[in-house]
Amino acid sequence: MGRPSSLAFRALDLHVVRGRADExxxxxxxxxxxxxxxxxxxxxxxxxxxxxxxxxGAPVRLDVSDRHLWVVSVLAIVRLGAEPQEEAAFSITGDPATVHAAGEEYEFDLVLRAGRVDPATAAVHDEGDYAERMERRYGDVLATLVHGGTLT
Known part of the structure; x- marks a missing residue:
């Protein structure tokens, strides 16, 4: 299987593994x-x-104004390997942030709490050029974290 090298792993997991968990x-x-x-x-x-x-690979729309929730959402999308798009049936939008899926609406915090039961792991490797495309789209977040910086 090889060493994990997915973008999600490099952005967060790797720093924790290397002892930077509290930074x-x-x-x-x-x-x-x-x-x-x-x-x-x-x-x-x-x-x-x-x-x-x-x-x-599933399309997802992200339009959240709260920087904190936006960063968490970007990292969750990348962790799942979903495809950000302007138009998608699955969306994370609004203020307060809500998740829309299968015709239903869920509060952001409810989805977050539900996921604590079984958090998603990072993929070992990204599919195709996924990492490059996400770095182009969310470079400010991903490049900062991959390089061990602090987002503001």
């Missing part, structure tokens, strides 16, 4: 999250999204 990864007016906390939040949200049916 700051995200600092917003909502609060600060260490690498371990951001990993837990994004993996939990990804688990909740997965439980609602979001899968690798």
């Amino acid at each position: 700051p990864a995200l600092v917003t007016p909502r609060g600060s999250l260490s690498y371990a906390q951001l990993l837990h939040e994004s993996a939990s949200f990804a688990g909740g999204l997965r439980d609602l049916g979001l899968r690798t």
